[in-house]
Amino acid sequence: MNGLDAVVSGIIDSGVKNVTGVPGFPITDLMDSLGDKVKHEWSVNEKVALEMALGSSVCGLRSAVITKHVGMNILSDPLMTSATHTIGAGIVIFAGDDPGIGKSQNEQDSRFLRIDRRSPGI
DSSP states (O other): OOHHHHHHHHHHHTTOOEEEEOOOTTTHHHHHHTTTSSEEEEOSSHHHHHHHHHHHHHTTOOEEEEEETTHHHHTHHHHHHHTTOOOSOOEEEEEEOOTTOSSSSSOOOGGGOOOOTTSSOO
16 A cells, blocks of 8 residues: 555545545645545635535535645635634645655645644644
8 A cells, every 4th residue: 555545545434525625746646546435526726625625514524625735825814714613523634745846836844834723823
């Protein structure tokens, strides 16, 4: 099993019902690998993808968002606001960083962006 298969298995095994995202390197393969195993769709942009996942979460459905590292900047406004809400099911955001700038417009490291209701701030 490779890393891609492990992530797909994790999405399915955790009960995620809705996956949204925006295509681009290096995360397009993740969405494509979901096949017909879970409902998934590409969104217009990262903000819309997160808002769709938040809507599913409010309805009690676990969701996931798949984005490129630069997409974390775009979805940060609704992400920060959502941290103050205490309703809904879980949401996981998969951010595909591109170390060494293989096919992206810049190099970012999104590992340190953390939103957790149990601790203040980022």
